[in-house]
Amino acid sequence: MSELAIATGVAYLSTGSSHIRHIAGIPDDDMDDVIRLLDVWRSKYPRNLLRSAFYDAKQRFNNLGISIPNIIAQKAGNVVGWPQKSVRALADKSVFEGFETGDDDHGVDEIMTMNELETDMSEAVISCYKHSCSFLTVDYDPDDNERVLITPRSADWAAALWDNTRRRIRAALTITDNDKYGNLTAFNVWMPGRNYACRKSGGKWEAERQDNRLDRTAVVPIVYDRQMDRPFGRSRINRALMNLTDMAMRTMVRMEASAEFYSVPKIWFLGLSRESFSVDTWNALVSNINAVSRDANGDIPTLQQVNQASMQPHGDMLETIAMLAAAETDIPAEQLGIRLSNPTSAEALAASENQLTRTANRQNRMFGRQLMNAMGMAVQLRDNSPEPPDLTGIRPLWAPTREVSDAARADYYAKVAGVNSAWGDSDVGLAKLGLTAEELISFRAYQQRIRAQEHIDQLRVQAMTNRQEADDGQSEPPTDIGRTATAAGGDAGETDQGLSG
Secondary structure, X not given: OOHHHXXXXXOOOOHHHHOOOOOEOOOHHHHHHXXXXXXXXXXXXXXXXXXXXXXXXXXXXXXXXXXXXXXXXHHOOOOOOHHHHHHHHHHOOOOEEEEEOOOOOOXXXXXXXXXXXXHHHHHHHHHHHHHOEEEEEEEEEOOEEEEEEEEEEEHHHEEEEEXXXXXXXXXXXXXXXXXXXXXXXXXXXXXXXXXXXXXXXXXXXXXXXXXXXXXXXXXXXXEOXXXXXXXXXXXXXXXXXXXXXXXXXXXXHHHHHHHHHOOOOEEEEEOOOHHHHOOOHHHHHHOOOOOXXXXXXXXXXXXXXXXXXXXXXXXXXXXXXXXXXXXXXXXXXXXXXXXXXXXXXHHHXXXXXXXXXXXXXXXXXXXXXXXXXXXXXXXXXXXXXXOOOOOOOOEEEEOOOOOOOHHHHHXXXXXXXXXXXXXXXXXXXXXXXXXXXXXXXXXXXXXXXXXXXXXXXXXXXXXHHHHHHHHHHHHHHHHHHHHHHHHHHHHHHHHHHHHHO
C-alpha cells in the first residue's frame, strides 16, 4: 500500500471513482488511452489486493464448513506464510549493486546515487514478484528541473498498455493521490513524448501537459516470467499457491481444534447418578483423592476414558501440502517448515536451490535490460538530447545468486588467474572472487593510491639521482685539473732544478 494511503488512513481505493470519461486539457485521441488505462487498473485491482492480503497473511480464512466449527473458524489467525516466503526467497537473489561504468562519461553513477536506485530496485523487485509486475517511471524533479527522478511504482497503484509492435509500454498511468474515502483525486498519464498530470478540482478533472524529447513512454516494466501472451508476466503468488496455503491453514486449524478437544481428559461414568457431579469439574480433575458411592443396587460404577486422537494424520497431510508448495515455488521443503527425517547437508541445500538460482539469473538479465532502458531515458532527459545516449560499456551489477564457500572461490580464482593474469585483475575476475561492487570500488581506489605513491617514490628517487649526478659533474672536473696541474708543476720544477744543478 502506498505511503499516501497509510497517511490518509485509507486501506483500499475506490474503483468506482475511476469511471472518468472527460478530462480538460487531454485531446480525444489521448483520452481514449486514458479510459483504457483506467479500465485496466479497475479490472486488475481486486486480484492485486488479494495477492497483497496473502503476502501479508491477512486473507480471509476459507472454511469448508465440514469439520471446523464456525466459532473456531472466525477466531482462526493465519499462521502459514508461504506466499511471502515465495516472494522473498527469489527477491533475495536479485540484489542490485550498481553499474559498471568505466570512465562514466554520462554521469550514470550520479543519477543512480541521487535516486538511491540500489535500495529502490529491491522494492520494485518485491512488488514485481508479488503482483507479476511493477514499474520504474522517469521524470524531472518538480522542484529541480536539472534533476531526474527514477521512481518505483506498484501495480496496485498503476496500470499500463503494451505495444506489441515495439515490444514496450505504449501508455501508463500512476495514481498519486486520493481522498479520505479512497476516491481518486490525482494521477499521472505517461505517453511517448508527453505526460499529463491530472487532478480533480471542484468536481471536475483537469490535466497539465508536459512535453519531452523521448520517442517512447518514460516508463519501464519490471516483470516476472514475461511471456509472449503475457507481456506483464504472472505473480509468484499464483492460484495454486493460494489454494495450497488455504489447505495448509485448514489443516492447522483442525489440529488446533483437536488439541483443544482432547486437552482435558474425557471421562465417562457408567452407573453413576447425576447428583454425584455436584463438585466443580475442574476441582474434581485436579484433586488428589476422588471417591463415589455405590448406586442404589449396590453396584460399583465403572469408568471409561476417551483416548486422545493422534495428530499424526494432520502432520502427514501438512507435510504433503508443503511438498506440493515446495514444488510450486522451487523452495526447499526445509524452508517451508518441514523437517525431514535425515538432516540435510549444506551441499544438498545448495543443490536444492539450483532451480531457484536459475530463475533468479534469468530474471536479473531481464531486470538489467530494463534498468539500462530507464538509465538511457534519464540521461536523455537530463541532457535534453534528441537522441538516446550510447551507453556501451555500462552494465548493471548483481550480487551472486548462489552461495559459494570462500575456499571454493579462492581455488577457482587461483586456477583461472594462474593461466590468465589479466582476468585475475579484471572486474569480472574480482567479482568471481566474491568482491561486491562497493568492495571493488574500494579496492580500485586502494590500487590507485598505491600506484600514485609508487609513482611519487620513483619521481623522488629520479630527482635525487639527477641531483647527485649534477653535483658530481660540478665538483669532479676541477679536482682532476688541479691534480694534473700540481703533478705537472712538480715535474717541471724537478726538471728545471735538475737542469740548473
